[in-house]
Amino acid sequence: MPHQPASSALARFRVIDLTQVRAGPTCCRQLADWGADVIQVQMPEHMRGDDTLGGQDGSDYQYTHRNKRSITLNLKEPEGIATLKRLIAGADVVVENFRPDVKFRLGIDYESLAKDNPKLVYASISGFGQSGPLATRPGFDQIAQGMGGLMSVTGIPGEGPMRVGIPIADLCAGIFAAQGILVALLERESSGKGQWLHTSLLEAMVYMMDFQTSRFLIDGEVATQAGNFHPTSIPTGVYKARDGYLNIAVFGSKIWERFCNILGAPEWIEDPRYHDKASRDVNRDSLNAQINERLAAQDRSHWITQFNEGGVACGLISDMREVFAEPQIAHLGMVKEVVSARMGPQKLVGQPVQLERTPSTIARAAPRRGEHTEEILRELGIADTDLARMKATGVY
Template identity: 60%
Template sequence: MAQSAARGASDVTPLRSTPSIPAASAALNGIRVLDLTRVRSGPTCVRQFADWGADVIKIEAPVDTAQFGGPRSGPDFQNLHRNKRSLTLDLKSKAGIEAFRKLADTADVVVENFRPDVKTRLGIDYETLSQTNPGLVYASISGFGQDGPYAKRPGFDQIAQGMGGLMSITGKPGEGPMRVGIPLADLTAGLFAAQGILIALMERQRSGKGQWIQTSLLQAQVFMLDFQAARYLMDGDIPKQAGNNHPTSIPTGVFRTADGYMNLAVTGNNIWTRFAETMGRADWLEDDRFATAPARSENRDALGAEIEEITLTRTTAEWVDLFNQAGVPAGEINNIEQVFQNPQVQHLGLAQPVTSQERGDTHLVGQPIVMSRTPSTIAAPPPTAGQHAEEVLGELGYSAAEIADMKRDGAI
């Protein structure tokens, strides 16, 4: 579909034909995304479009204030904002809002994660922008939803982890709730928003119309409870903390070895049989305490103690090799340095080189998806604030004198 038809306007300013930064991929060529996001959930969403070749324009305040979570030179900012252009705009000024609305008329997607009332107060909400760009796909990420009793609460990942049930099932029994070591609610909310945008863009090919996509940290976290949520909804079972033990598949968990720890995943009777034979304990298969899955669940502590008596006799590497040869899932437990030294991780190319404007030659985490024709790359480092202001405004038809006036007045 032609861009003008997709956006629902016949006189839309065409997309850039000579980009100042190389495309990260050919997959989303021709899609323009305006990035109004901050912190993590929103930038996680937008990164999916930047890394797959969309023209992503990051809208920032003219005064480059400290970024929440660290400076522009910090690892967090660098990893979230690659493959973008930057335009500084004062959205509280008449000239800034006018420029943004012109830009929004050329966009396929707008992504924001303000508190729910901010976009309406600024006059950049979906209802306003879609009047002149009916093909616009507008995504909003919030802490708890765009409406409802908690809509105005400030959102934060750890708050969502707690309210969404994750902390109640993480950690060892009796030691109190525990957060997971990554901002899971932030990350998954961003990824779900990106998925929603792609769904809306696909639907727009048929209808020619955009729509408003909404998700929140709380919604994402509850969805990610997955089978634990289903256990409650279907059976009334309220899951509890199980530490490193899997709540239903026994024995699956962390076991000590002669030189550290390893993970084992013994699920189903076939793997249980191979596991017992590899351990030299075929007698377990006839032991009433362990012979069936319900029995192993009932006697998990006794089984775990017997297993660990044996696993302590060999190193992690020896056990991992033995189990994998036998078709029993097993793996080492790496720290982050060991992760990126792992030969399979290196083979997959997850650490990708980039020359940062603030840090020089470094590496960032690449996309975890392999595409046979349109792969993703880290083609450009994060922009400096307003680095592409003249370029983007020039594409909208602003003259050099008009841009100079906007700079003088603090609109950009």
């Protein structure tokens, strides 16, 4: 079946996805969800490695590879490389996450491919960058979380570093790569030229440290763990009502006053221990203990209503079941439905950005390995007799 764009926004672009695992596939999913014709190039079934996110029937794989087509090519065979180059010659974008040296050894680096396709936008994603002392190290999400500083500020003080519960370095590297591709495609409209862009898990993680980096680079302050409480805005964090936990966020003096009044503690506004941000920082432990004492008088629903109606941000701490039971999530339409020919009806989370005129959807479920190989090769003009020969000789 020919390309079925998930949106008209990027439907004019073809993307060749040479990636594995998560960061690269995430990048390509972003483009596919906005309509690009993403062709996932995988090794033939008999040569495949452990690159499929829990197997092709797993929920992880189904989520990450929706809206793509799949082709198999044996890149250890000269004809496999030649066929790939033929495919890339008519493409707009290539995304790869090989070890930095592999693309040069295979002759599919940017400079080599740009000779035949000078408008090509070529994106590389790695663990630590394309050059430098750590460039050849294997990259992994949790390693980047640790080296990028995130684990040093995550977790309960005194209990050691803590990873976050999602592969945030992988995901951010993939999303930043997709953003870089879109910037390069926009620039191409004026210059007529493609270019090589690259990012890494480590760069993405350092960038995501955000205000913690400026606290160090500008103020010289090395952040430490603050547990469930915001390191600089107090009181902001996890508190316990009569029936469970909730989040409360108090930013600024006006909201602090609202918070105190709603909690029935207007005396805290003038209390020298709490009356300004610096004082609350010094006395945060005693303040948090008193807040929890007062919250214990009512259930979460009471406080969530009171605080939000009073202009203080407050919300549940939800597990996945509660997330998708939330009426606002349903209203936002984040859950999309698609039918997999192999696995039947599926529900998947769609894009978090809504374009009113050119929305994103899920047009097709994740493909089986090589599901569209012959379809795509025919689009290149390869005859059926050649397809039979290529299959028999292990090219795909």
